[in-house]
Amino acid sequence: MSNRIRVALVMNLLPLIFSVAPVRSNHQGAVPLKSIKIDKNVTYDCIDIYKQPGLDHPLLKNHTIQMKPSISRTRLKSQIGDNKTYTKKIECPDGTVPVLRTTKEFVKNAQLFAEKHFHPLSGGSPGTHHAVVRSFSGQFHGVEAWFNGYNLNVAQDQASSSAIYIGSTGPNKEGNIIAAGLMTNPGLFGDGRVWKYGFWQGKDGKGCYNTACPGFVQVSSVIPIAQPFDVPPGKPVWSHRFIHQDQNTGNWWITQLGPNENNVDIGYLPKELFNLLSVGGNVAGVGGMVQGSPSGSSPPMGNGNFPNKESAMFSNIGVLSSNYEHRSLDFFPIEELVDSPKCYGLKIGKEKLFHRNHRGFFFNYGGPGGYSC
Template identity: 65%
Template sequence: MTIVMNLLSLLFSTAVVYSNQSTVPLRSFKMSENVTYDCVDIYKQPGLNHHLLKTHKIQVKPSVSRPELKMQTGNNETSNKKKIRCPNGTVPILRNTKEFIKNSQFFAKKHIHPLTVDSPGTHIAGVRSNGGPFRGVEAKFNGYTLNVGNDQASYSQMYIGGGLKDEVNFISAGWMINPGLFGDGRVWTFGFWKGKDGKGCYNTACSGFIQVSKVVPILWYSIHKDKNTGNWWITRLMKDEPNEDIGYWPKELFNLLDNGANMTGVGGVVQASRSGSGPPMGNGNFPNGNHEDSATFTNIKVLNSNYEQSQMNSFPIDKLVDSDKCYGLKIGSLLPFYRLRFGFFFNYGGPGGNSCGV
């Protein structure tokens, strides 16, 4: 079942202590019993506490407007039943527990991405393009309710990054079910980065990400490099209203992305339990050619070295499926009707099980 829920309450549902917040918030929004956002001064937000950002000056909006990033077609839009609107000059920051911060640091070390050394129990189904340099990636996709065990994880993501020998710079965003990280089996939005010091972080669980939107405290939809500053922005793409530039990862955090990324892609990833049982991926169904029956990534686009946008399949792509007994991938139809409606798209996912392999 497609998740159509409040984006503002998806992110990091833990209790009510923000460890780095030393100033009194001007306003707070309690989204649920365990989720509260505080409106804090944009220039005193905890993201600026990172040791690489001591001289960083906040970029309040992208230097170049990107109307071409607007969403062109629609799967179900996520609703906002509860709205956050912080006062001018403030941004919404989630109150985190010490336990969540500890868990996020643990899972950041083992976060799975296409440059990760083979990890036992990890399985993927998606597409990737190498070469570049790429300046951005966007895709439209949904999160789904799934039965994922306490020692399993299942997520769908778009990503962009690069590697050199044993070093990796990496940015991803999407949907995740990870009870060990979030403390429950719900679907959460996430943003993740790994930079020049070899450490990674989820959203605002630690310093690094700079929030600028006073309305949307989440990470999703489009990742793109700012042409003038080199910062990596995350933008929420809207169908019938202006896009929302949420924030960015400053260029100071990275040492391998100065000239763009040499790899980008989208897809699903799962982590099996210690017993070897693989969780479901996507919506739990194998792709059968009908885009409505299984999980789908649509309108998958990239920005090339000249900041020109095109469908990802304009570049050579690799299909990544490493356990076809449990998960599958089917590239979308090339018929004009589907190209016009969905652009480059594919269906992916599967039920998981005990025969997925190592």
């Protein structure tokens, strides 16, 4: 398969990161042991880990839960800002996991938003823009990065995201992809805050966000896959995410790394969900992505500024290679993709800085959006 075709297939997958999958209520047979209301509109139910809705997926009928990765990542020390003040603590009892509660109204709004404003996998993908760095030059078993999110002015029919992703492309425009990051998406989450999220697309083009429908297996009792941040204007919220394939089981884990607390393995996507990721992915990337309004207006990306020293950034961008060695992404041939330079930009760092937040391979990105994108 030519590189041009592979590029086209992967970029066709990116709009799905913004598409809204139908949200479902909690497992019908699971009675929450405890409920945690963190604000007026956000409640987590502590569900028995063996009765969580993720296990309802038809491909997981015989799945055995993996409680932790075969090999845990060493904790890394860093001076990047403390996010504790931006989130509210969630502590589910032992043996239960936090599942974001949903309502019928939320389901209805999410489906209307998807129908009117977002587009499924297609060649056109109108309104989607991106500023990413990626590599097709390897067999990747993981991707990670430090990155930040900002309080942005994003309309009800728009979305703005920063994420890491890994995927594989196949014949007939097939594709599997796993993404994790930070997103502002009022139509999906019901508010304009920055939300931590995960997304996947597997066999037959099926996929979902977070625990909104079956597939993702939540393991952590304290950090859910989807969580809002109350970020003050102009201040960044930092995230260090790691998507990695378990060397023994083949499952795909999403881990939160440091800085001030122990690493937390949030949960995983079972290998049964995918048909093109059994031996790793053929593309790994990081960057910003936005979805514009049908009216033609595109939202800001990053912190709303074109790339400079003070704009949004990705740093310590790394991958797990074919033999599970940790490598900087730029160890492999990389490519930059900015499809709308009038509205967004990307600038790779010219030096590797090792003070404060130990940037390693990094780049700044973002832009104001607007009507000329």
